[in-house]
Amino acid sequence: MVLCMTTVSFAQTCRDKNNMTIGKIESDGTVRNASNMKIGCFDRGVIMDASNMKIGSIDGSTIRDKSNMKIGSVDSDGTVRDASNMKIGSVERNGTVRDKSNMKVGSADGVNPTYAAVFYFFNLFNR
Numbered sequence: 001m002v003l004c005m006t007t008v009s010f011a012q013t014c015r016d017k018n019n020m021t022i023g024k025i026e027s028d029g030t031v032r033n034a035s036n037m038k039i040g041c042f043d044r045g046v047i048m049d050a051s052n053m054k055i056g057s058i059d060g061s062t063i064r065d066k067s068n069m070k071i072g073s074v075d076s077d078g079t080v081r082d083a084s085n086m087k088i089g090s091v092e093r094n095g096t097v098r099d100k101s102n103m104k105v106g107s108a109d110g111v112n113p114t115y116a117a118v119f120y121f122f123n124l125f126n127r
Contacts, residue, residue: 010110012095014119017104023125025108025115031125039125042115047124055124058114063122071122080117091116 012025024032029042040049047056056071057064063072072088073081080089089105090098091113097106097120108116118124 012111012115013109014106014116015108016106019107022106023119025112025119031119033125042118047118049125056118056122058118061114063114063118065124072117074114074117078113080121089117089121091120 011027013021014023014025016022020034022034023039024036025042026032030038031040031042033039038050040047040055041052042048042058045058046054047058049055055066057068061073061075062070063074065071070083072083073085074091075081078091078093079087080091082088086100088100090102091108091111092098093111095107095109095111095116096104097108097116099105106120108119
């Protein structure tokens, strides 16, 4: 049995641009969809699916897939970049999530920018 642990001490509620809840990242790292079903977790730098299989990892601000290939990163200002270092969006300090055109795509209350970036931009979890 794998226990999902993280240093985040609060839950993030993930909402779409219309403020509808689309998921949640709990304080223990568990990721749930809008139906409250577990779809994955963050565990000390490892990103896992609902079956606790590794689907990626986080190394500082770098996000990697299960093959350890860089798929993106999050800058200190919340800018989200793809593997080619192109801006694909941002996660603002207030939790607002924006696409590369600066259009609001959602929000993540209690924001951990890297977790929010994984949830919104890198499609590692099936919602």
